[in-house]
Amino acid sequence: MNCSTIRTRLTALLDAELSAHVATQVRTHLETCPDCTQALEEERLLRGQAAVWLVEVGDVWEGVREEIRAQSDHEALAEILTEMRRLQAEVRSLHGEVASLRAQLSVRRQEGPSGPSPLLPYASAGRSTSVLV
């Protein structure tokens, strides 16, 4: 490997990301090349300088918990509203059915006791049909 190739591998060498074989080749080259050794030292210096930039960090747990709680409350409220709307629609539908049955019953009563009786849409035990009273 020539110097140009070696230079492209110094960063990976310092990061221990080269295969054992390539790392050995690079180290062998460095033993006899002062220019590449200088480049390696410059990169080590840079890493030392970069390490000076420290950052302090806090704790976000309380914020996370509050946000989750707020979203949970919102989701729970949304679920309740959805369920309420579903039940309202169901009640409206039942009102419609009851009104229809009442209308049918009223017609049957006007037709007299011998007229046909409205049948429930299911069979009761022991009988094939039941009469709505």
Added chain:
Amino acid sequence: MDEDILMQRVAEGDMQAFRCLVVAYQPRLLRFARRMLPTDRTFAEDVVQEAFVRLWRARSRYRPEGQLGCFLLRVVRNLCLDAVRDAPPALSLETAEDLPAPGGSLHQQAEARALANAVRRAVQELPELQRSVFVLSHYEGLSYADIARTLECPVGTVASRKRLAVEALRRRLGAWNEGGDKQR
């Protein structure tokens, strides 16, 4: 405790397990966000908080693959990119909490602070992908393979971006070393 077991408990709604995950991962995520965002500490904390809230919301869809750390770093990075794109934050150059650990004489501390600011400026001027790679590799000690998983790019790209970042920083900090940038 194993992160997959913790996540399984989190998926069942266990807040205590979720707290364990937050406590374990937040230091790395906060450091990463702070170095990715050229702004104050609160901005980075908001980003990391949002990442955890998203994890909680997606908890039932989580598939154990032992890559939670990479997943969270990826979410934080994307949120950082969104935040900068939506509202470019003003560069904050001097904040007391960014000072290096105290040590040495006042003169040495001042020198170290000037160098830290020069490094911060140089890192934050890197193109985004180089900056992500450099921060994850140099400051967080991630392997190239883990960085590739986090950034969803080939390992070769990670290696080349790290090298380009080092070259760019060497050029920029070279001026500082020669004394020309110490007054900035």
